[in-house]
Amino acid sequence: MSSQQPLEPEFYQAYNEIVASLKDSTLFEQYPKYEKVLPVVSIPERIFQFRVTWENDKGEQEVASGYRVQFNSAKGPYKGGLRFHPTVNLSILKFLGFEQIFKNSLTGLDMGGAKGGLCVDLKGRSDNEIRRICVAFMTELQKVIGPNTDIPAGDIGVGGREIGYMFGAYRKQRNAWEGVLTGKSTNWGGSLARPEATGYGLVYYLEAMLKYVRGNSSLTGMRVAISGSGNVAQYAALKVIELGGMVVSLSDSNGSIVVPEGSNRGINAQQVETIAAGKLKFKTLQQIITSESSIFSKDHITYLEGERPWTHVSRVDVALPSATQNEVSGLEAKSLIASGVRFVAEGSNMGCTPEAIKIFETARLNATSPENAVWYATGKASNAGGVAVSGLEMAQNSQRSHWTFEQVDAKLKAIMHNCFNDCIEAAKKFNNENIENTLPSLIKGANLAGFIKVADAMIDQGDVF
Structure with a gap:
């Protein structure tokens, strides 16, 4: 190729x-x-592209391209999310599906790799119109999926509401109640801890990194820069706060909020929850912090319009890119290293550019000791928590059972720690680097x-x- x-x-x-x-x-x-x-393995087993048409609230017909890339089923039925976003195209879905193959295998669960989506912008549309879009999309998708063939999940633009509309359409069109989508409501087949899974799993992977280097997994006092403000970023931030870390940034496509240098207060749980509520209404970060000014005290949060956080965070120990692909450039990687970053773990898929990865890896190899190294973790491992709990949801659906939050969370943590150990073992076994004074390449x-x-x-x- x-x-x-x-x-x-x-x-x-x-x-x-x-x-x-x-x-x-x-x-x-x-x-x-x-x-x-x-x-x-680099060529998909099959690709479906189909026309999706619906009537908008003005009574006009709209049309968009829908896709499902079924990349590899050697390890199990196809598994991967659906993305509803105006940037959706075949290249992005092939990249996501290709990454999904290896991410799913790292969970240790029986899942192949796939990805799909629709090139559409849901912002500003009513619930009724979004329902019509989901029904139209599922009318075509249901022809090529099934509980033992292909089990999609959510992704950017596809949350619990959209999963519900699509599951209802599938059930009616196929006359079958089957565990064909994950990310469902816990009232009808979903798993507890699924919304939290990717963000929590990211932090559990980070804990394993910390323990390997420092002998303990404590985040107490660590300054953590996070990008994004969607599901992954929200729950990663909440878990970091719960574990004693200090969240110093969040962002969206319009700008970032950053904790200024010298402040001893980070972004708190109430602020994260306020952002989460605003994002459900498609509000920007700027709109949220403006409308909720009493919650977002200006003395410890600065809003930066049109900026990503990486060059604006002062002294930072950990960076968790959790927005979208290629969100950390080479210049931003250098800035993070200059700010003291030691651990970088992707919550987004392919969050760092090749230039950024090269800079992080060079810093790792040039370190004089493991404690001084910059350690970078790729998203196919560090953000595998979401699909891991999707796999656990599939297991619960097959058993017609429900596990407690604590059971699922414990299984998630074990999966992420095992994933880390597998990465370490492979890096050491097939290593051709001199790593006496530094760390294996994650x-x-x-x-x-x-x-x-x-x-x-x-x-x-x-x-x-």
Whole structure:
């Protein structure tokens, strides 16, 4: 496969990252059979593109392109989210589906990789119109999914409301109540801890990183910069606050809120919950902090219009990019390192640009000791908590049972810690770096561990021969 394809830049960025990790290791040297897997796993098993039409509130017909990329099913039924956003295109969905293959395998659960979505902007639309959009989308999607074939979930633009509308449409069109979507309401088949899962899981992965380096997983007193203000960022922030860390930033596509240098107060839980409520109404951060001025004290929060937080946070220990792809540039990576960052873990998919990753990895290799290293974790491992609990929701649906929040949360933490351990083990086993004074590469470890699990399944089943 060509390493360059200008029509699909996001997909080839994800592809090239995997290739770089595999080739910059001893995997193919130790096990030549795996080299044959790469060109096969890099092409989706099938792609569906379909027309979605609906009537808007003005009585006018609208039309948009819908997609489902069923990338790989060697490890289990296709699993991956649905994204409703005006930026949705085939390149982005192929990149997300490709990443999903290896992310899902890292959970240790039986799930393949897929992604789908609709090129639409839901902002400003009524609930009734959104319901019509969801029904129209599911009318086509239901032809290619099922509880043992493909189980979609939510993603950007698709939350509990949209999952509910789509599940209702599927149930009526197929005359079947099946666990065909995850992220459902707990009143009708959903799992407790699913909304929290990606953000909580991100922090559990961070805890494992901290324990490996420092001998304990405490976040007490640590300054944590977070981007985004959606589901992942909200719950990551709440978990950081619960564990004693100080959240120093959040953001959206219009700007950022940052805790100024010298302030000893971070963004608090009430403020995060206020932001969450505002985001459900499609409000911007600026609108939320303006309308709720009594909650957002100006003495310890600054709003920066049109800016991402990374170059504006002073002294920071941890960075958790949790907004969207390529949200940390090379320049911003350098700024974070200058601000003292030691741990970077992605809550978003492919949150850091290749330039940023190279800078973080160079800082890791050049460290004089593990305590001074910058340690970067790729999203396919660190944000796997969401799909992990989706897998647990599938298990509960199959059993027709419900687990407590504490049961699900404990399983989530165990999955994230096991994922970290798998990444460390693979990084060490296939390492070709001198890491006497620093730490193993978590990006290589994640790519290697995820790839090997999928490759073994594909070889066993005759997909590669």
